[in-house]
Amino acid sequence: MTDNSALKGGDGTDRPAAYGGEPVREEGMGYGGQSITEADKEAVVEALEGDYITRGPTVERFEERVSDLVGVDHAVAVTSGTAALHLCGRAAGFGSDDEVVTTPLTFASTAHAATYADATPVFADIDPQTRTLDPVAVREAITEDTAGLIPMHYAGHPPDVTAFLEIADEHDLTVIWDACHGFGGDHRGEPVGSRPDMAIFSFHPVKNVTTGEGGMVVTDDDRLAERVRRLRSFDMNYDPFGHEDEPWYQIIEGEGYNYNVTDFQAALGLSQLDRLYEFKRRRDEIIARYDEAFADIEGLRTPPNAPDSDPMYHLYAAEVREEFGCDRAEFVEAMHAENIYVQVHYVPLHFHPFFQDEFGYERGEFPVTEHVYEGLVSLPLYPAMDDGDVEDVVSAVRRLHAYHG
Ligand SMILES: Cc1ncc(COP(=O)(O)O)c(C=O)c1O
Numbered sequence: 001m002t003d004n005s006a007l008k009g010g011d012g013t014d015r016p017a018a019y020g021g022e023p024v025r026e027e028g029m030g031y032g033g034q035s036i037t038e039a040d041k042e043a044v045v046e047a048l049e050g051d052y053i054t055r056g057p058t059v060e061r062f063e064e065r066v067s068d069l070v071g072v073d074h075a076v077a078v079t080s081g082t083a084a085l086h087l088c089g090r091a092a093g094f095g096s097d098d099e100v101v102t103t104p105l106t107f108a109s110t111a112h113a114a115t116y117a118d119a120t121p122v123f124a125d126i127d128p129q130t131r132t133l134d135p136v137a138v139r140e141a142i143t144e145d146t147a148g149l150i151p152m153h154y155a156g157h158p159p160d161v162t163a164f165l166e167i168a169d170e171h172d173l174t175v176i177w178d179a180c181h182g183f184g185g186d187h188r189g190e191p192v193g194s195r196p197d198m199a200i201f202s203f204h205p206v207k208n209v210t211t212g213e214g215g216m217v218v219t220d221d222d223r224l225a226e227r228v229r230r231l232r233s234f235d236m237n238y239d240p241f242g243h244e245d246e247p248w249y250q251i252i253e254g255e256g257y258n259y260n261v262t263d264f265q266a267a268l269g270l271s272q273l274d275r276l277y278e279f280k281r282r283r284d285e286i287i288a289r290y291d292e293a294f295a296d297i298e299g300l301r302t303p304p305n306a307p308d309s310d311p312m313y314h315l316y317a318a319e320v321r322e323e324f325g326c327d328r329a330e331f332v333e334a335m336h337a338e339n340i341y342v343q344v345h346y347v348p349l350h351f352h353p354f355f356q357d358e359f360g361y362e363r364g365e366f367p368v369t370e371h372v373y374e375g376l377v378s379l380p381l382y383p384a385m386d387d388g389d390v391e392d393v394v395s396a397v398r399r400l401h402a403y404h405g
Pocket of ligand 1: 181
């Protein structure tokens with residue numbers, strides 16, 4: 001590493017912390033985080049004082065609010081985005097003879113919609129512009145065993161919805177939209193998650209709204225919704241035919257789960273939804289400031305914008321390229337030294353031992369994903385950031401670039 005401090009005005013004040021300067025901030029800042037108000041806390045306490053602290057009427061109200069917002073007939077609340085993917089894979093009927101095509105640039109849970117059902121996850125490469133699945137690569141990955149398709153909204157950027165619905169139609173595939181990053185956004189005039197067959201969201205604390213842990217399946221399909229509801233709660237038929245005179249009689253019709261959420265989590269979710277557009281506005285402001293501040297920085301690719309759409313972006317995933325002057329690993333370390341805990345989303349799935357050992361994947365198989373991954377770094381983006389926090393990120397990136405420039 002070169003010591004350019006002599007070029008930077010003598011006293012070293014512009015020197016990044018990693019090379020001997022003072023950190024831009026003393027307090028650590030992560031890449032994401034929740035925003036909890038007094039109103040959120042009051043809503044949770046009120047729910048705790050109610051009759052139900054497991055799944056009850058507040059969960060139903062939360063589901064109704066989400067289904068209205070997404071413009072679909074059904075929303076089923078579950079304990080996490082991972083659980084939502086699990087139930088979608090089961091409801092889709094994936095099995096051991098099936099292949100399900102998805103992106104390697106995602107969190108493992110996306111592929112678990114296939115693996116939990118003993119199906120094979122088949123990765124297809126991404127579009128380098130949007131960082132979402134490439135429809136051409138998806139077509140190449142389809143075989144006679146393909147049963148499903150799971151496009152993911154990377155950082156909140158919608159995938160090519162029209163192309164994937166066309167492919168699904170041609171090959172009779174079930175589509176599960178992993179919209180964990182995209183809740184609250186619009187794509188070409190339609191709410192994210194509103195297209196067939198099913199979409200899922202996560203309400204983990206770093207996501208667009210939170211319930212602590214939590215997730216949701218949304219769909220217009222009555223049969224799939226009923227299947228997901230049943231599986232969420234033990235695959236139990238609470239009102240079986242032929243037992244009308246035995247009010248206690250409930251029957252297990254298959255192998256279900258306990259993915260029930262609590263009324264107090266749903267109360268937090270409802271309260272958070274009151275501020276959804278406030279959250280979105282703040283995220284958009286921060287993104288606009290970063291885009292402007294980094295426009296002239298060679299070698300820092302700012303995230304793409306989705307045409308004719310108004311996504312709610314979960315991540316500000318930039319790409320550090322050679323012209324920046326240092327590689328991504330050095331960039332991450334230098335930002336950490338500034339007390340800004342940037343993160344990388346994601347180590348591609350085919351790099352992980354699980355997917356290599358179980359399905360034979362190897363490094364080198366998805367060159368676009370790998371090239372994008374080499375540069376990826378998620379800068380802090382969350383509504384609770386104040387202007388000072390945002391400027392700290394801008395200063396840290398700019399001083400690092402100046403140092404290496
Ligand atoms: C794209 C994607 N899918 C699925 C999940 C799983 O969601 P959860 O953490 O709610 O289980 C995540 C969460 O990190 C995610 O980012």
